[in-house]
Amino acid sequence: MAVDNFDKKIKQQLEARKIEPSARAWDQLAAELEVKEEKSTKKYWWLGIAASFLGGILITSFFFNQQQVEPVKVVNQNTIEAPKNKLVEVEAEENSQEINNNEELNVVEKPSIAETENKTQPEIEIEKPVLASVDNSSVETKNRAQSKVIPQKKEEQKAQEIKFELESYSSPKQLAQTKTPSAEEEAAQLLDDARERVKIRNFNNYYNRISAQNLLENIEVEDKQSFKEKVFYALESGFHRVKNSVIE
Amino acid sequence: MKVIQLHQNEKRLIKKAMKKDRKAQQSLYETYSPKMLSVCRMYVKDLQFAEDVMLKGFMKVFVNLSSYKAEGSFEGWIRRIMVREAIDFLRSQKKVQFSEELENDSALASENSFGSVEEVDFLQQKIDELPEGYKAVFMLYAVEGYKHQEIAKMLNISEGTSKSQLSKARKLLQQKVEPHRKENHGGR
Numbered sequence: 129m130a131v132d133n134f135d136k137k138i139k140q141q142l143e144a145r146k147i148e149p150s151a152r153a154w155d156q157l158a159a160e161l162e163v164k165e166e167k168s169t170k171k172y173w174w175l176g177i178a179a180s181f182l183g184g185i186l187i188t189s190f191f192f193n194q195q196q197v198e199p200v201k202v203v204n205q206n207t208i209e210a211p212k213n214k215l216v217e218v219e220a221e222e223n224s225q226e227i228n229n230n231e232e233l234n235v236v237e238k239p240s241i242a243e244t245e246n247k248t249q250p251e252i253e254i255e256k257p258v259l260a261s262v263d264n265s266s267v268e269t270k271n272r273a274q275s276k277v278i279p280q281k282k283e284e285q286k287a288q289e290i291k292f293e294l295e296s297y298s299s300p301k302q303l304a305q306t307k308t309p310s311a312e313e314e315a316a317q318l319l320d321d322a323r324e325r326v327k328i329r330n331f332n333n334y335y336n337r338i339s340a341q342n343l344l345e346n347i348e349v350e351d352k353q354s355f356k357e358k359v360f361y362a363l364e365s366g367f368h369r370v371k372n373s374v375i376e
Numbered sequence: 377m378k379v380i381q382l383h384q385n386e387k388r389l390i391k392k393a394m395k396k397d398r399k400a401q402q403s404l405y406e407t408y409s410p411k412m413l414s415v416c417r418m419y420v421k422d423l424q425f426a427e428d429v430m431l432k433g434f435m436k437v438f439v440n441l442s443s444y445k446a447e448g449s450f451e452g453w454i455r456r457i458m459v460r461e462a463i464d465f466l467r468s469q470k471k472v473q474f475s476e477e478l479e480n481d482s483a484l485a486s487e488n489s490f491g492s493v494e495e496v497d498f499l500q501q502k503i504d505e506l507p508e509g510y511k512a513v514f515m516l517y518a519v520e521g522y523k524h525q526e527i528a529k530m531l532n533i534s535e536g537t538s539k540s541q542l543s544k545a546r547k548l549l550q551q552k553v554e555p556h557r558k559e560n561h562g563g564r
Contacts, residue, residue, distance in 0.1 A: 134550060135518040141496050142519055146410035147417055149427050154405055157431050158398060161438060165396060 287330040386450060394441050401438055408451060409434070412458045418515050419462035421504045426462075433461040459520055463530060466508055502552040510545035517542050 392400030413430045420426040437454050444453055503511055512531060516522045517538075522530070524538040531538070 131546060134546065138499065138549075138553075139519045141499055142414065142418060145414045145496050145500075147413040147423070147426075149409050149413050149430065153409070153427055153431060154402060157405065157434055158402070160431075160435055161396075161398075161401070164435070164439060 291326060291330065387446070390441065390444070390446075390450065393438060405434055408454055411451070412454060415455055415458045416462050417500065418503065418519065419459070419512065420465060425465070429462050429465045430458060433458040436461065455520075459516070460530070463512060466512065499553060502549060505552065506545055506548060510541055510548065513538055513541040514545035514549065518546075 389400045389404050393404055409430065412433065413427060416426040416429045416433070417423060420429055433454070436457055444450065503515070506514070509531075513527055516527045516530065517524070524535045524542075527533075527538045528535045533541075
């Protein structure tokens with residue numbers, strides 16, 4: 129008991145004691161804490177750099193892997209979009225040739241609209257330009273006369289080339305790769321319509337550029353020329369026979 | 377009510393100090409530094425060295441504040457850190473020696489133990505006169521409340537040595553302090 133009391137007394141006296149530290153003690157501790165925190169933040173900073181570097185490598189490798197797969201999709205898009213571009217090119221070429229077939233061009237520009245409209249509407253639109261084109265061409269042909277025969281052949285060649293291109297692009301095999309069966313039928317119908325329109329347009333162009341009156345005039349000219357030539361040749365041959373007989 | 381408010385304030389300060397809030401750290405330091413310097417002074421004779429030990433201890437407190445679990449008192453947690461830091465200091469100074477011969481030397485020292493003005497200062501003076509081995513075991517057992525097993529682990533000695541050092545330290549200290557106390561009480 130005496131021992132315990134002695135220990136307790138000493139404990140009480142020492143625990144009750146307080147010693148104030150010097151004034152500079154806190155400043156010293158704060159400075160040491162700042163140094164310690166800076167070191168720890170530097171460690172985390174380096175860890176952050178290393179983590180971001182690894183992350184960058186992973187992201188780049190992921191993108192490269194994606195790019196290797198993507199080209200297949202791009203090829204399909206090109207095959208589908210190509211016919212549209214060709215149609216636009218055809219239109220541009222025809223505009224440059226100064227042919228007054230605005231109504232016919234409208235027919236070509238409308239394939240996208242024709243998807244929703246009835247099939248009878250485009251036929252009516254096509255028939256109108258034929259009559260109008262004949263009237264327009266009758267005025268033009270008087271001025272141009274015979275000089276149009278050679279350009280007409282070039283235009284025919286171009287029309288045939290375009291026709292082949294359109295037929296090649298509108299092959300059902302290409303569309304079958306990308307579209308569903310229901311869409312294939314619609315696409316086939318639209319392509320058939322487009323082909324018919326192109327054929328009619330080419331046919332109209334051919335006859336629009338030539339025209340009935342133009343042909344008749346040409347024929348008359350040719351007939352006249354041939355008659356004169358026949359007379360000329362007859363006279364010439366008669367003259368040679370007379371000449372030969374006189375010599376003989 | 378006041379005790380609860382103080383406890384809540386202490387919790388807030390600890391949370392802020394965990395987030396490296398310098399003001400919170402300073403307020404915790406200002407609250408506990410006088411007591412902790414007293415603890416360090418029990419083990420370390422020189423006040424300047426004791427203050428250095430205390431600052432090292434507070435450094436460990438703020439760095440390892442996240443490891444503090446609010447199961448025991450915050451003061452007790454800091455105190456344990458300070459005691460360990462003081463013992464590490466004594467070890468680094470190679471002052472912790474456990475020998476039987478020192479008993480006679482300290483007994484001689486106790487002859488000149490009277491004449492101090494303040495009782496606590498006198499007590500501290502007499503504790504400082506104890507050999508380091510005696511002093512460490514006595515303070516850890518009598519003041520800090522550690523068991524002999526824990527003291528043996530802390531000081532890397534056997535439990536038997538811890539017990540014998542304690543009994544000798546107690547005897548020596550009683551010899552030094554009791555006559556002075558009897559004089560003071562008799563005077564009153």
